[in-house]
Amino acid sequence: MPGPPMLQGPFQVPSFNGYIPRRLQPWIYLLFAFIFLMSGGIYGGAMSQVMGEYSLMREDVLMIIMFNVVGVAMPFPFLFKMKFHFTNRQLLLNAALVVATCNFLIMWTDSVPLMCILAYIAGFFKLCGTFECMSTIQLWMTSKRDFTIFFPLLYCIVLGNMFLSPWVTEHLIYIYQDWRIINWAMTGALLLVAFIVYVTTHDFRFMKPLPFISIDYLGCILWSAWMLEFIFFFTYGEHYNWLDSKIMQMDVLLFIFTGYFCIQRMLHIRHPYIEPAAWKYKRLVPLLILFAFVEFMGSTPKVLQTAFTGGVLHFGAITTNVLNFVEWVGALAGCLFCLFWCKVLCQKYTRLLTIGVATMVCYPVMMYFLINPGLNIEALYLPCFLRSFGNAIFFCMLTVYLEELMPFQHFFMGLTMAGIIRNGPMSAMCSGLYSFGLRYQMADNMSRGLPYDATNLLMLSIRNLYGITCLIGIAVLIIFLLWDVQPVRSTLKKMPSWNFVGKRMKKKKGFAK
Structure with missing residues (x-):
């Protein structure tokens, strides 16, 4: 297997236009990744305000947040197929605009199912945007692609945002007395990301685009549903008194059937979402x-x-x-x-x-x-x-x-x-x-x-x-x-x-x- 390419001079992002200083380029992408990770749908720090305005239960808001968390976990098997088909510019523009749209729309609906869907989409595309940023500057972080360097630095941003986001959210809500302020702020930040990408970058390919095929969308939906049914049971379990409720009993049955279809699809199609061999280590x-x-x-x-x-x-x-x-x-x-x-x-x-x-x-x-x-x-x-x-x-x-x-x-x-x-x-x-x-x-x-x-x-x-x-x-x-x-x-x-x-x-x- 050939080794990683050697850098000649300062690190450079090839999709940036020539007037952007080389030394500034990776820091811009690092800022983009930070904004993507900070974004979401309904923010945990705004939970009590959302509950009060829409008369929602705590479990409802938790479920919306969990849809966002599950959405973050699901794009991984698709990431390289997208990277080798679309350009860096296309991926960042689409991710920023989709997450900004979800942040905006979720402010104007009181429908819990619609909020859940928007939160899932926001989580899915924020991971896509984060991956594109971090994979682009990976050689800047470690020229030898050393994961013992890359992952600690990556999780400084990922885990840092997990704890910094509630801190920022609650302070903004305390100052402006409106839970929507964090959504407005993140929508504006994401639109700024899209504007900077549109103005300062161009389409660049290091190889011919690969066909965007052999993608198991249904498998992704099934595995997502399986996870969310499990989460639903333990999120609403106390409220519905666990298996004494028919809703919980139906959820358990759905969880079993969905798991069965996930496994059967994985075993019987050519390009499953998760390959059977991946479970055998x-x-x-x-x-x-x-x-x-x-x-x-x-x-x-x-x-x-x-x-x-x-x-x-x-x-x-x-x-x-x-x-x-x-x-x-x-x-x-x-x-x-x-x-x-x-x-x-x-x-x-x-x-x-x-x-x-x-x-x-x-x-x-x-x-x-x-x-x-x-x-x-x-x-x-x-x-x-x-x-x-x-x-x-x-x-x-x-x-x-x-x-x-x-x-x-x-x-x-x-x-x-x-x-x-x-x-x-x-x-x-x-x-x-x-x-x-x-x-x-x-x-x-x-x-x-x-x-x-x-x-x-x-x-x-x-x-x-x-x-x-x-x-x-x-x-x-x-x-x-x-x-x-x-x-x-x-x-x-x-x-x-x-x-x-x-x-x-x-x-x-x-x-x-």
């Missing part, structure tokens, strides 16, 4: 279990921390919003620590996962001992920082491990398979189970006739669930300490150049590992 299942563990540990604050800060400490949204900033700092620190570990200390990248587990376990352990009705918000800074720090380590290193595990032919399918775990379903399941556990603990404590008021009973219930989380996290940490996870290979493999990938796709041959 020996270490894939343990890797997906690790992704599930990360989501389990990461979902704790969504229910328990929110219940504690709101129901016990009675903090408002602006007060607790500072925790999003703390988590943003933790995510950046975790990504940069991965880079330091792999490139400066030159330690085995898989051993870093043990440090990630340890820092994530510190969060529930510290919260278990911190819970009391007079706690200051500053006491939550360190546990939130450590949780975000460990989460960033896992995201970076597990993605590197996935790239090492799977050949390039299946790697982007593998990202969607990981997305089936981490992009919504596991988070919704853990949040639903925590909500059920909190209600169960409250009922159990009340039935025992404990001499406490409602606030103290809630605090006791939260501490019990944090204790259970501690036990699970410590058990996983002990496994990591006793079992040294071995890498797939002794040296990291090289990512092929785009020319090489395009030629192999054109010949319809597999990719060598």
Whole structure:
């Protein structure tokens, strides 16, 4: 396999017009990627305002947000087919205009199904725009296409936006007293992206366009529906009292039938959305279990921390919003620590996962001992920082491990398979189970006739669930300490150049590992 091309002089984006300075070009694309990742449909920081204006349930708004999250996971198997058919200019223009349109339209409808569809489309195209930006400047970030450099830097932006977006949203809403301000702001930013791309770039191709064929659109829809049916069950489970409701029973049946059609279609068509061979790697299942563990540990604050800060400490949204900033700092620190570990200390990248587990376990352990009705918000800074720090380590290193595990032919399918775990379903399941556990603990404590008021009973219930989380996290940490996870290979493999990938796709041959 030929090595990556050597850069001659400063990095240059070939689609830019000549009057754009070379040194400025990659920073412009980095800004574009930041704007794409910041965009969405309904923003989590605006949840309470949307609920109040449209008289929606919390579950309705969560479901809209989850449609956006699922949409982000689904384009991966299509990305290179789009990259080798359309130009960079076409892809960025279309992505920016589609996401801007969805951001605009979602402000003027109160229909939950329509909001869900718009949020899904926005998520799908924001990932397309982000990929096009980051793949274009990849050689600027690492001239040797070294994923132990690329992924930590990439997740600085991705994870940073996950925590920075709610922080920015809530501050804008607090200033302007209107939840639509974030949609107006993002619509304007995306239209500015489209304008800059239109004015400063031209169509450039490094090879003849490949036919836009062999794309399993129906498979993408089926897998999306399968994920969303799973999310629906755990999002609305508490509201509809789980399987006692006919709606939940129908959802379970739909989930089974949709899963059956997904598998049958995958096995019986020539170019499925996810190929059967992509599921057969020996270490894939343990890797997906690790992704599930990360989501389990990461979902704790969504229910328990929110219940504690709101129901016990009675903090408002602006007060607790500072925790999003703390988590943003933790995510950046975790990504940069991965880079330091792999490139400066030159330690085995898989051993870093043990440090990630340890820092994530510190969060529930510290919260278990911190819970009391007079706690200051500053006491939550360190546990939130450590949780975000460990989460960033896992995201970076597990993605590197996935790239090492799977050949390039299946790697982007593998990202969607990981997305089936981490992009919504596991988070919704853990949040639903925590909500059920909190209600169960409250009922159990009340039935025992404990001499406490409602606030103290809630605090006791939260501490019990944090204790259970501690036990699970410590058990996983002990496994990591006793079992040294071995890498797939002794040296990291090289990512092929785009020319090489395009030629192999054109010949319809597999990719060598």
